[in-house]
Amino acid sequence: MVKNLNNEQKQVKNWFFDLRNILVKKIENIDKSKFTFTDWLHSGKGGGTMGKINGNIIEKGGVNISTVSGKFSENIRSKIPGTEKNPSYWATGISVVLHPLSPLLPSIHFNSRYLNTEKSWFGGGMDITPSNEFDKEKKVFHKKLKFICDKHDPSYYLHHKKWCDDYFFLKHRNEPRGIGGIFFDHLNTGDFKNDFEYIIDIGNFFSTYVNDLIIKYKDIKWTEQQKEIQLLKRGRYVEFNLLYDRGTKFGIETGGNTDAILMSMPPNAKWK
Amino acid sequence: MVKNLNNEQKQVKNWFFDLRNILVKKIENIDKSKFTFTDWLHSGKGGGTMGKINGNIIEKGGVNISTVSGKFSENIRSKIPGTEKNPSYWATGISVVLHPLSPLLPSIHFNSRYLNTEKSWFGGGMDITPSNEFDKEKKVFHKKLKFICDKHDPSYYLHHKKWCDDYFFLKHRNEPRGIGGIFFDHLNTGDFKNDFEYIIDIGNFFSTYVNDLIIKYKDIKWTEQQKEIQLLKRGRYVEFNLLYDRGTKFGIETGGNTDAILMSMPPNAKWK
Numbered sequence: 001m002v003k004n005l006n007n008e009q010k011q012v013k014n015w016f017f018d019l020r021n022i023l024v025k026k027i028e029n030i031d032k033s034k035f036t037f038t039d040w041l042h043s044g045k046g047g048g049t050m051g052k053i054n055g056n057i058i059e060k061g062g063v064n065i066s067t068v069s070g071k072f073s074e075n076i077r078s079k080i081p082g083t084e085k086n087p088s089y090w091a092t093g094i095s096v097v098l099h100p101l102s103p104l105l106p107s108i109h110f111n112s113r114y115l116n117t118e119k120s121w122f123g124g125g126m127d128i129t130p131s132n133e134f135d136k137e138k139k140v141f142h143k144k145l146k147f148i149c150d151k152h153d154p155s156y157y158l159h160h161k162k163w164c165d166d167y168f169f170l171k172h173r174n175e176p177r178g179i180g181g182i183f184f185d186h187l188n189t190g191d192f193k194n195d196f197e198y199i200i201d202i203g204n205f206f207s208t209y210v211n212d213l214i215i216k217y218k219d220i221k222w223t224e225q226q227k228e229i230q231l232l233k234r235g236r237y238v239e240f241n242l243l244y245d246r247g248t249k250f251g252i253e254t255g256g257n258t259d260a261i262l263m264s265m266p267p268n269a270k271w272k
Numbered sequence: 273m274v275k276n277l278n279n280e281q282k283q284v285k286n287w288f289f290d291l292r293n294i295l296v297k298k299i300e301n302i303d304k305s306k307f308t309f310t311d312w313l314h315s316g317k318g319g320g321t322m323g324k325i326n327g328n329i330i331e332k333g334g335v336n337i338s339t340v341s342g343k344f345s346e347n348i349r350s351k352i353p354g355t356e357k358n359p360s361y362w363a364t365g366i367s368v369v370l371h372p373l374s375p376l377l378p379s380i381h382f383n384s385r386y387l388n389t390e391k392s393w394f395g396g397g398m399d400i401t402p403s404n405e406f407d408k409e410k411k412v413f414h415k416k417l418k419f420i421c422d423k424h425d426p427s428y429y430l431h432h433k434k435w436c437d438d439y440f441f442l443k444h445r446n447e448p449r450g451i452g453g454i455f456f457d458h459l460n461t462g463d464f465k466n467d468f469e470y471i472i473d474i475g476n477f478f479s480t481y482v483n484d485l486i487i488k489y490k491d492i493k494w495t496e497q498q499k500e501i502q503l504l505k506r507g508r509y510v511e512f513n514l515l516y517d518r519g520t521k522f523g524i525e526t527g528g529n530t531d532a533i534l535m536s537m538p539p540n541a542k543w544k
Contacts, residue, residue, distance in 0.1 A: 060543070172530045235537065242514035243524065252515065258444045262543070265507065271332070271537035 008192055009090065012114040012199070013067050016094040019112075019203045020065045023096060024051055026211045027063075030218065031055035035063065040257040044070020050260045054267070057218050059101040062263030067092040072117075076254065081186060082119030090116040093124075094203075095247070097264040098210070103230035104217045106130035106137075106178065107237060107266065110206045111247070112199050122199050123185035125160065126206050127168055129178030131233035132226060138179040141209070145182055148205050152198040153189075160184045170240055177240045231270035238269050280464055281362065284386040284471070285339050288366040291384075291475045292337045295368060296323055298483045299335075302490065303327035307335065312529040316342020322532045326539070329490050331373035334535030339364040344389075348526065353458060354391030362388040365396075366475075367519070369536040370482070375502035376489045378402035378409075378450065379509060379538065382478045383519070384471050394471050395457035397432065398478050399440055401450030403505035404498060410451040413481070417454055420477050424470040425461075432456045442512050449512045506541035513537065 005013065024035050033055035041047040048066025055061070069090040077083045093113030100107070112124035128134075128141065142161070149157035164183035169176050182202070189195055241248050241264050251261035277285065296307050305327035313319040320338025327333070341362040349355045365385030372379070384396035400406075400413065414433070421429035436455035441448050454474070461467055513520050513536050523533035 054544075172524045172533075231540070238510055238541075239514060239534070242511060252444045261444075262511075265543035267544075268503070268540060268542045269510075270540045271534070272326075272539075 008120070008196075009092065009114070009116065012196065013092045015196075015200060015203070016065050016092055016112065019207065020049075020051065020063055020094055022207050023063050023210075026207060027053065027055075027058060027061065027098070027214075030211065030214050031057045038259070040260060042066070042068040042070065042257075043255050044068055048257065048260060050257070050263060052263060057100055057102070057105075057214060058098050060265075060267035061098040062096070062260075064095045064260050064263060065093070066260070073254070076250070080117060081121070082117030084118075086118055088117065095264075096206075099234070099266045100214065100218075102217060102220070103131050103222050103226040104220050105214060106134060107234070108210055108213075109181075109264070110203075110210075112203060114199075119188065121186045121188040122195055123187065124199065124202070125164055125181060125183030126202065127164055127178055127181030127183065129233065129237060131230035134179055137213070141179070141181070144205065144209065148201050149182065149198075151201065152194060156184075156198070157182070168240065170236060170244070172243070173236065173239070175236065177237065228270070231268060232272065234266040234269035235271045237266055241265070280392070280468075281364065281386070281388065284468065285364045287468075287472060287475070288337050288364055288384065291479065292321075292323065292335055292366055294479050295335050295482075298479060299325065299327075299330060299333065299370070299486075302483065302486050303329045310531070312532060314338070314340040314342065314529075315527050316340060320529065320532060322529070322535060324535060329372055329374070329377075329486060330370050332537075332539035333370040334368070334532075336367045336532050336535060337365070338532070345526070348522070352389060353393070354389030356390075358390055360389065367536075368478075371506070371538045372486065372490075374489060374492070375403050375494050375498040376492050377486060378406060379506070380482055380485075381453075381536070382475075382482075384475060386471075391460065393458045393460040394467055395459065396471065396474070397436055397453060397455030398474065399436055399450055399453030399455065401505065401509060403502035406451055409485070413451070413453070416477065416481065420473050421454065421470075423473065424466060428456075428470070429454070440512065442508060442516070444515070445508065445511070447508065449509065500542070503540060503542035504544065506538040507543045509538055510541050 028034055033053060035051040035053045038050045039047060046068035048064055051063040053061045071087040072080055072083055072089055077087050091113060093111060095111040098108040106128040108128050110126040114122050146157040149160060160182035161180060164180045167183050168178060187195055248261055300306055305325060307323040307325045310322045311319060312322065318340035320336055323335040325333045343359040344352055344355055344361055349359050363385060365383060367383040370380040378400040380400050382398040386394050418429040421432060432454035433452060436452050439455050440450060459467055520533055
């Protein structure tokens with residue numbers, strides 16, 4: 001295990017653990033099925049717990065937490081702040097991907113992380129990928145996100161929304177992955193308390209939003225045609241994650257746990 | 273169109289065109305369905321023709337040919353021989369991926385290309401990806417490949433087989449993609465005639481082998497369990513092509529035709 005954490009590391013790690021438990025409980029309650037949990041060890045120090053559900057409403061979902069430390073390899077190091085003199089890092093994070101069975105519900109993605117090198121920062125975000133017209137929900141989702149962001153900094157929403165739009169874009173298809181959300185990295189305003197509260201607010205919002213969204217749509221009937229569109233959209237989801245996603249690439253290049261990294265894959269997908 | 277081809281360029285381009293027609297005819301005859309063809313233009317000069325089938329035996333398949341020219345961008349250039357003084361290239365190629373409906377048949381991949389910069393060379397290969405124990409066919413496949421290779425150079429088979437094994441390997445899964453085949457690049461012995469004959473022999477072998485393999489297995493009944501394994505194996509196929517395949521990466525990074533590049537995707541895939 002990773003020992004001798006400082007106060008900030010402890011607080012963040014514990015919050016991610018609490019948030020994981022809140023999310024798991026909410027999803028298990030709605031889905032009437034259980035997560036299975038698998039621990040894995042990191043090649044450096046520490047490790048994580050993969051939580052996986054193949055449920056009634058969530059066809060396939062993962063809620064992963066990890067706390068790891070080690071030294072970045074030379075070619076990764078150049079891309080990471082605060083590693084000029086020392087390649088050591090410590091990181092804790094939570095990552096959630098939910099692929100609901102119903103094509104009326106979007107695929108749902110959330111993650112938060114806290115990284116320490118000689119610098120320290122938060123990163124993360126959330127976005128949703130519907131396979132249908134989701135205009136009404138898009139408006140509500142973004143309005144709620146803006147409210148959370150504005151509490152912390154009036155510039156966050158536009159900035160972090162744009163980051164999300166730019167990041168979750170399939171260049172080779174000239175298509176956005178979904179309807180956006182917020183995304184950010186290297187967040188350190190010098191005020192740890194407020195930065196951490198932003199992370200907590202986002203996490204709490206996510207757990208409530210997901211819960212409400214699933215309840216709203218879970219019992220509405222869908223058609224085979226809607227399912228077909230969802231499966232093709234899931235193909236695009238796979239393309240994004242394997243071609244572009246930095247977390248996936250980073251995980252695979254640094255010898256992370258493959259099952260944990262690829263828990264983001266949908267249960268199935270189609271290509272025309 | 274790309275004009276003023278030299279004799280070698282013309283011969284190779286014409287052979288790929290002929291091979292495409294042979295393959296299309298054979299597959300259409302067995303499958304009792306038709307390819308649809310779509311032309312596309314390259315961002316430099318030239319373009320290609322995508323041939324696609326969603327058939328009775330071949331659930332999804334593509335046979336693409338292209339002849340293109342242009343100038344490599346700076347960051348690609350450094351990886352390509354013969355571009356030190358001049359970034360111009362000319363290339364012609366054929367690429368085939370077949371995903372049969374039956375889980376008793378493997379996914380089948382073949383490609384050949386001829387590249388000209390200030391140097392010129394052939395590349396290509398073929399490999400098959402079964403989702404079941406395919407030991408008997410594996411032996412026959414490799415024996416036949418060895419026979420073709422040995423006609424041209426006694427070192428080719430072992431060398432090109434190893435290249436294939438090394439290349440079609442999913443490092444993050446510690447799994448080979450399939451049961452191998454042959455793969456090579458930068459082939460130029462100084463004897464264009466023999467090099468080209470090797471390419472022709474491989475192409476002719478492929479068209480006969482595929483035909484015979486499909487006929488052998490097409491009417492044998494399979495189980496739902498075998499289908500399930502095939503869909504999971506197709507997930508691995510997707511992972512390989514999007515995470516590792518150089519042709520896919522190269523195509524996407526150089527703004528190639530996305531539909532033509534991703535015709536290699538299976539019709540569907542699953543992840544546990």
